[in-house]
Amino acid sequence: MADRNFRHSPLEGFSSGGAVAMSEVPFLAQINLRLDPAGPAAAAVGKDLGVALPRRGGTSATSGDVSVLWLGPDEWLVVGPPGAETRLTALLESAAGAAHASVVDVSAQRTAVALRGPRVRELLALGCSLDLHPRVFGVGDCAQTMLAHAPVVVWRRESEFWILVRASFAGHLAAWLEDAGIEFTVRD
Amino acid sequence: MMLIPCPWCGPRDESEFHYGGQAGVAYPDDPGALTDAEWARYLFFRDNPKGPFRERWSHTAGCRRWFSLVRDTVTNEIVA
Numbered sequence: 001m002a003d004r005n006f007r008h009s010p011l012e013g014f015s016s017g018g019a020v021a022m023s024e025v026p027f028l029a030q031i032n033l034r035l036d037p038a039g040p041a042a043a044a045v046g047k048d049l050g051v052a053l054p055r056r057g058g059t060s061a062t063s064g065d066v067s068v069l070w071l072g073p074d075e076w077l078v079v080g081p082p083g084a085e086t087r088l089t090a091l092l093e094s095a096a097g098a099a100h101a102s103v104v105d106v107s108a109q110r111t112a113v114a115l116r117g118p119r120v121r122e123l124l125a126l127g128c129s130l131d132l133h134p135r136v137f138g139v140g141d142c143a144q145t146m147l148a149h150a151p152v153v154v155w156r157r158e159s160e161f162w163i164l165v166r167a168s169f170a171g172h173l174a175a176w177l178e179d180a181g182i183e184f185t186v187r188d
Numbered sequence: 189m190m191l192i193p194c195p196w197c198g199p200r201d202e203s204e205f206h207y208g209g210q211a212g213v214a215y216p217d218d219p220g221a222l223t224d225a226e227w228a229r230y231l232f233f234r235d236n237p238k239g240p241f242r243e244r245w246s247h248t249a250g251c252r253r254w255f256s257l258v259r260d261t262v263t264n265e266i267v268a
Contacts, residue, residue, distance in 0.1 A: 057196045057197055057198070057251070058197060058198075071251065072196065072251040072252060072253060073196055073251070073253065075251075129200075129201050130200075143197070143250070144197075144249065144250045144251065145200070145204065145249060145250060146201075146203065146204060146249050151249050
């Protein structure tokens with residue numbers, strides 16, 4: 001019988017154990033949102049999403065299974081569970097109404113890699129110059145930066161880091177993460 | 189590596205940025221009225237000071253916003 005499952009994620013089957021556990025979080029719904037942060041549309045979107053659009057640089061806000069990541073002073077990435085892109089796009093478009101706004105489904109642009117474990121920050125420090133110490137980069141903080149020369153969004157969640165990476169860079173990043181993680185697989 | 193202060197994202201590595209040249213070069217009010225020499229001067233002629241220089245930068249690997257800063261071209265110190 002023909003394979004009817006045509007959908008494949010960029011890092012299908014990727015996972016790695018050790019002191020830093022890595023796995024893909026595929027098919028997240030991701031909507032890029034641009035609008036005037038001080039306008040009524042921003043307030044309406046916040047109300048409909050159940051959480052206000054974060055105004056402070058490098059932060060995110062979460063309501064239920066939907067999070068909003070700050071990407072720029074008038075730009076956000078709305079992240080939801082797989083399959084939520086149609087619902088989220090409709091919600092954002094209706095909330096923005098006639099305002100000067102842009103709502104674009106970019107779910108296929110990036111996949112996510114979840115990193116867990118006590119050595120996560122040490123691993124990331126091998127390829128990223130940001131200070132990810134909890135004192136500076138707390139739960140919910142996010143940043144667009146470079147990791148192993150790949151442009152990524154680093155996002156700290158409760159117990160793990162998520163790296164949102166473009167599909168075309170994902171293979172490179174996964175290979176780099178596995179290689180960089182080798183030194184942490186030795187028990188100390 | 190310079191540490192460049194993005195007004196939105198804070199200090200980041202120079203490699204995250206794209207350089208945009210001299211700041212404050214105004215687009216001519218009526219480009220059609222310029223002579224070729226004046227147009228060429230607008231397009232290609234830039235200051236090249238030894239010392240503080242006001243210039244454009246874009247945080248391409250971050251928030252992708254353009255901003256201006258003053259950098260000392262001798263020491264690379266960012267003074268404003």
